[in-house]
Each structure stands twice: as C-alpha cells, then as structure tokens.
Amino acid sequence: MFESDGGLRGRGRTHHSPGPGPRARIAARPQASILHADLDSFYASVEQRDQPHLRGKPVLVGGGVVLAASYEAKARGVRTPMNIGRALQLCPEAIVVPPRTSEYAQASKEVFAIFFDTTPVVEGISIDEAFLDVAGLRRVAGEPRTIARELRARVRREVGLPISVGIAGTKFLAKVASAASKPDGLLLVEHGGELEFLHPLPVQRLWGVGPVTAEALRVHGIERIGQLAELGEQGLRPIVGRAAARHLHALAWARDPRRVETGRRRRSIGAQRALGRRARTPDEIEAYLHGLTDRLGRRLRNADRVCRTVVLRLRFDDFTRATRSHTLPDSTDHTETILRTALGLLTAAMPLIHERGLTLIGLALTNLEDADPRQLTLPFEHGPGPELDTTLDEVRTRFGSSAVTRAALLGRGEGLSVPLLPD
Numbered sequence: 001m002f003e004s005d006g007g008l009r010g011r012g013r014t015h016h017s018p019g020p021g022p023r024a025r026i027a028a029r030p031q032a033s034i035l036h037a038d039l040d041s042f043y044a045s046v047e048q049r050d051q052p053h054l055r056g057k058p059v060l061v062g063g064g065v066v067l068a069a070s071y072e073a074k075a076r077g078v079r080t081p082m083n084i085g086r087a088l089q090l091c092p093e094a095i096v097v098p099p100r101t102s103e104y105a106q107a108s109k110e111v112f113a114i115f116f117d118t119t120p121v122v123e124g125i126s127i128d129e130a131f132l133d134v135a136g137l138r139r140v141a142g143e144p145r146t147i148a149r150e151l152r153a154r155v156r157r158e159v160g161l162p163i164s165v166g167i168a169g170t171k172f173l174a175k176v177a178s179a180a181s182k183p184d185g186l187l188l189v190e191h192g193g194e195l196e197f198l199h200p201l202p203v204q205r206l207w208g209v210g211p212v213t214a215e216a217l218r219v220h221g222i223e224r225i226g227q228l229a230e231l232g233e234q235g236l237r238p239i240v241g242r243a244a245a246r247h248l249h250a251l252a253w254a255r256d257p258r259r260v261e262t263g264r265r266r267r268s269i270g271a272q273r274a275l276g277r278r279a280r281t282p283d284e285i286e287a288y289l290h291g292l293t294d295r296l297g298r299r300l301r302n303a304d305r306v307c308r309t310v311v312l313r314l315r316f317d318d319f320t321r322a323t324r325s326h327t328l329p330d331s332t333d334h335t336e337t338i339l340r341t342a343l344g345l346l347t348a349a350m351p352l353i354h355e356r357g358l359t360l361i362g363l364a365l366t367n368l369e370d371a372d373p374r375q376l377t378l379p380f381e382h383g384p385g386p387e388l389d390t391t392l393d394e395v396r397t398r399f400g401s402s403a404v405t406r407a408a409l410l411g412r413g414e415g416l417s418v419p420l421l422p423d
C-alpha cells in the first residue's frame with residue numbers, strides 16, 4: 001500500500017495553506033502524483049550543516065522560545081514552539097544557538113529553485129514546505145516516486161539539507177504522508193490504500209483538529225481518524241459543529257478536492273550543477289557554465305520570455321555562498337549575450353573560487369518579461385546572432401536535448417539530467 005524509505009515516525013503538525021492562489025492548474029486525481037516536500041527541522045538542520053560540531057547533538061534554535069529543534073532534541077520531548085527553559089529541563093545538554101534568518105532565507109530560496117526545476121506546478125506553503133504536482137511528467141521525468149527520490153537527493157547534494165516527501169492523490173494525504181515519513185523519509189500512499197493508511201492515525205493529523213477539537217472528540221471516545229470516519233457527518237455535528245463536521249468527515253474519508261495552486265508567472269528561471277568536492281580547473285567550470293546557459297537560454301525562448309539580469313551563484317567547500325549579478329541595458333533571450341555576461345561574472349569571481357574551492361555553480365535569469373515581438377534583442381557585436389539559437393533549438397526539439405552539445409561539454413554529460421519544462 002505504501003512504502004517508507006525513512007525510519008521513525010514523526011509527529012504531524014497542522015498547517016493551513018493560505019487562501020487559493022490566482023491560478024488553479026491541476027485538480028486532485030486518483031493517481032498518487034501530488035508531492036508534499038517538507039524540510040526536516042529546517043533551522044536546526046541548517047545549523048548542523050554549517051557547524052559540524054552540532055551534528056548528532058540536540059540543538060535548539062531560538063531565544064526565549066524554541067523556533068526549531070533537531071531530531072536529537074525532539075527525541076527528548078522538545079516541541080516547537082516551547083519555552084527554552086522548559087526545553088532545557090527536558091534536555092539539559094541541548095546546545096542553544098541564535099537564529100540566522102538570512103541563512104534560512106537563502107537555503108529556502110535554493111530549495112525552491114530545485115522545486116521549480118522539478119515541476120512548474122509548485123505551491124509554496126511556508127519557507128520550508130511546498131506542494132508539487134508531478135502529474136504529466138511521467139514521460140519526461142518518470143514516475144512520481146522516482147521524481148521524489150531525485151528531489152530528495154538533489155536537496156541533500158546541492159543544499160546539504162534533509163527533506164521528507166509524501167506522495168498521494170490529494171494534498172491533505174500527501175502532507176500527512178510526509179509527516180509520517182519524517183525524518184528524512186519518503187512515503188507514497190497508493191491509490192486505493194488511502195483509508196488503510198489514514199484510519200489508524202490520531203485525529204490530530206486532520207487539518208483543523210487542534211487541541212480543543214481533539215479534546216472534545218476524546219471525551220466522546222474518538223481518538224483515531226477511523227473512529228471519526230465511522231461516526232459520520234451527522235454524528236460529528238453535535239461535537240464540532242456543522243461546518244467542521246462536513247470538513248472533517250470529508251478528510252477522514254480522504255476526500256480533498258483542492259488543487260495545487262501555482263502563483264503568478266515566474267520572475268526568474270535558474271539551473272545549477274553540483275560539482276562535488278574534487279578541485280575543478282577554470283576550463284571545466286567555464287564548460288559547466290556554458291551548459292547551464294544553453295539550457296536556460298532554451299527555456300527562456302520556449303517560454304517566449306526575455307531577461308535583463310544574469311545571476312551567477314557559487315557555493316564553496318565550506319557551504320558558504322556568493323552571488324554575482326549583472327543587469328543588461330536591454331532585455332534579451334540571446335544565448336551568446338547571456339553567456340558573455342555570465343563568463344564576465346565568473347572571471348571576476350575566480351580569485352574567490354581559487355581560494356575556497358567550488359562545489360556548486362548556478363545561473364539564474366531574472367527581471368523576466370514576456371518577449372515583445374517588436375522588440376529587437378541586442379546581441380553583442382561579435383559572435384553569432386539569434387539565428388544560431390533558433391537553429392540549435394530546432395535541432396534539440398527534433399532530436400533531443402543532447403543532440404547538440406558544446407565542444408567544451410563533450411564527455412562530461414549534460415550535468416544533472418533535469419527535464420526541460422515549460423516556464
């Protein structure tokens with residue numbers, strides 16, 4: 001019915017998604033193709049990533065209140081939010097570290113870039129979790145389970161953080177599944193196995209059941225979702241009220257028609273490549289940048305968009321990062337123009353790369369606008385014009401994205417085998 005790549009069961013938290021976004025894309029469906037991806041103990045994991053002496057230890061992030069606790073601290077009964085004093089009573093040897101908000105924002109941005117590289121249908125719920133709809137990607141990227149495994153591996157490899165993923169046919173079940181798979185797990189609820197998975201769980205796992213409702217239900221002997229489902233909507237009304245009865249009854253029978261809501265059109269596109277810890281020559285690094293530029297240029301043109309700002313992202317051996325950007329005088333979708341800009345940024349960053357060692361290179365194109373057919377792109381004077389891009393795009397469309405590759409990339413593969421998706 002379902003599988004778990006992870007071990008321990010975690011406690012589910014209840015969140016409500018914010019109101020529906022402006023564009024509903026894909027409805028809930030019988031196949032399990034909605035992913036709920038949720039970073040594990042997010043702030044605490046970032047601290048353990050950046051400060052090796054914290055790994056394997058109980059870590060509390062916060063000041064007066066615990067904002068995040070590592071799994072080592074959670075195993076001792078620490079919860080969030082909880083008073084630090086109370087948490088230290090439960091776990092006296094815990095190490096308390098102050099929050100570093102900008103580090104968390106940066107890590108979140110990097111994880112969301114991987115989400116958007118996985119599928120265009122991403123609904124962010126908070127800084128560390130999102131729904132992803134991967135229906136329709138079977139042909140290009142494989143089954144949802146395969147996609148989820150790759151997503152988890154990429155977040156671990158490229159951002160250095162553990163992330164749990166639940167897969168199901170509805171958002172609610174996907175979220176319950178990710179919570180049940182934690183920490184660092186993957187759990188898929190097959191179509192047909194929903195109730196078998198859901199009914200043994202405590203009622204607190206249902207969205208909308210907080211401590212007050214849980215207590216009201218407990219007084220009536222209802223502690224498991226299966227018991228609540230048996231009671232029926234009519235039976236629930238006197239306990240929780242008419243509206244909540246309808247809502248909880250539907251969830252208990254795994255009915256959740258909400259769609260994965262995507263936001264407005266994207267303001268940027270990006271791609272990155274993890275390089276591992278081996279030292280790379282400047283030529284190799286340039287070659288990877290060529291590859292990234294080719295991919296992004298093609299995505300830009302396929303989406304009929306143009307960009308004005310080119311952003312180079314670098315990550316070093318010690319997980320520190322640097323970002324370099326350049327804004328062009330005019331918007332462009334011309335690969336050669338983007339490449340020259342990116343190479344200029346890379347050259348300027350070479351001393352830093354030499355000093356710290358490069359483990360990841362990323363490129364983002366921002367300040368995106370819809371391409372105006374009347375607007376001329378302005379390539380640099382020397383070098384191939386837009387007709388080369390058009391020709392290469394056509395060849396790649398007909399024969400696959402590896403049909404044409406730059407000489408510098410031969411023998412290196414395409415980098416991460418990420419499908420080219422509509423932007």
Ligand SMILES: [Mg+2]
Binds near residue numbers: 041042129
């Ligand atoms: Mg989380």
